[in-house]
Amino acid sequence: MDGKKTGAYRDENGQLHLVSTTCSHLGCTVRWNDAERSWDCPCHGSRFNYDGDVLDGPAVHPLNTPDTE
Numbered sequence: 006m007d008g009k010k011t012g013a014y015r016d017e018n019g020q021l022h023l024v025s026t027t028c029s030h031l032g033c034t035v036r037w038n039d040a041e042r043s044w045d046c047p048c049h050g051s052r053f054n055y056d057g058d059v060l061d062g063p064a065v066h067p068l069n070t071p072d073t074e
């Protein structure tokens with residue numbers, strides 16, 4: 006591990022979805038929102054789906070996907 010934080014979401018089919026929890030906007034740590042099944046950033050309100058795609062800005066880039074072998 007290189008010290009980066011990873012978030013994991015397991016969907017109803019048992020598939021694991023891993024994302025970096027470092028917000029692609031300015032680097033705050035996103036938090037899992039269980040009600041919405043999204044990664045929410047507390048700093049400026051960006052939201053990402055469980056695959057890290059942007060739901061709401063200001064972020065324009067998806068969350069990084071950690072390397073998994």
Ligand code: FES
Nearest residue numbers: 028030031046049
């Ligand atoms: S750092 Fe996440 S929205 Fe700005």
